[in-house]
Amino acid sequence: MIEYISQNLWQLWAVIAVVCLILELTSGDFFIMCFAIGGAVATLVSPFTSFYVQLAVFALVSLVCIFTVRPVALRWFHKSDPDRVSNADALLGREGSVRETIEADGFGRVAIDGDVWRAKNADGSAIEAGRKVKVVKRESTILTVEEQKN
Numbered sequence: 001m002i003e004y005i006s007q008n009l010w011q012l013w014a015v016i017a018v019v020c021l022i023l024e025l026t027s028g029d030f031f032i033m034c035f036a037i038g039g040a041v042a043t044l045v046s047p048f049t050s051f052y053v054q055l056a057v058f059a060l061v062s063l064v065c066i067f068t069v070r071p072v073a074l075r076w077f078h079k080s081d082p083d084r085v086s087n088a089d090a091l092l093g094r095e096g097s098v099r100e101t102i103e104a105d106g107f108g109r110v111a112i113d114g115d116v117w118r119a120k121n122a123d124g125s126a127i128e129a130g131r132k133v134k135v136v137k138r139e140s141t142i143l144t145v146e147e148q149k150n
Contacts (some may be wrong), residue, residue, distance in 0.1 A: 010046035013039050014094055016058075030073040037057065037069065038062030083091060089115075091135050102127040102145070110135075119143040 005012065018040040030085030042058040049057075094112050102119060103107030104126040110119040110133055120146050121127050122136055137144035 002131050006051070009051060010043050013043040013046055013054065014056070017043060030070045030077075031140045032065070033073070034070055035064035037065045049086045062104050091138060095148065096133055096135070096145075098127050098129050098131050098133055107142070110143060112143075117141065119145050122146045 017036045020032050020036035020039055024030070024036060038058040038061040042054045045057050046054050053085045085102050091112060096112035098108060098115075098119075099111045099116055100109035102110075102121050104121075105124045105129045107118055107120050108127065108129075109116050111117075112135065118141060119133070120142060123146070127145070127147050129132060132148040133145035134148055135143050
């Protein structure tokens with residue numbers, strides 16, 4: 001069995017490439033696609049080189065793709081949305097609920113999509129726990145919120 005695998009490593013690299021493509025379909029962030037490209041290139045060099053060279057080719061091509069192909073793919077597929085926000089900036093405008101009372105001119109805790117953030121009220125008044133709030137500003141890890149009126 002091991003002899004068969006060592007003589008046909010191209011099949012292993014092809015399977016790795018296909019599995020990475022399938023995983024990329026579930027994520028859509030063009031990160032796993034880079035490993036699929038690395039697997040495809042390793043498949044092509046497999047009949048001509050040793051396993052360690054194949055592994056180095058896979059790692060090098062995958063790394064180069066992460067820094068070259070991925071940014072191009074992200075720009076290409078998201079070109080219709082130039083103001084696309086990510087990370088903590090995506091919290092702006094989101095609604096959440098107060099977990100720990102926000103003290104007057106102080107801080108409290110706000111839960112948004114299962115994450116708990118330190119928060120303060122935009123007008124400086126207190127907001128009771130359980131109330132609904134909307135994020136209006138972010139400074140580092142501190143959110144500025146406004147109470148939602150029913």
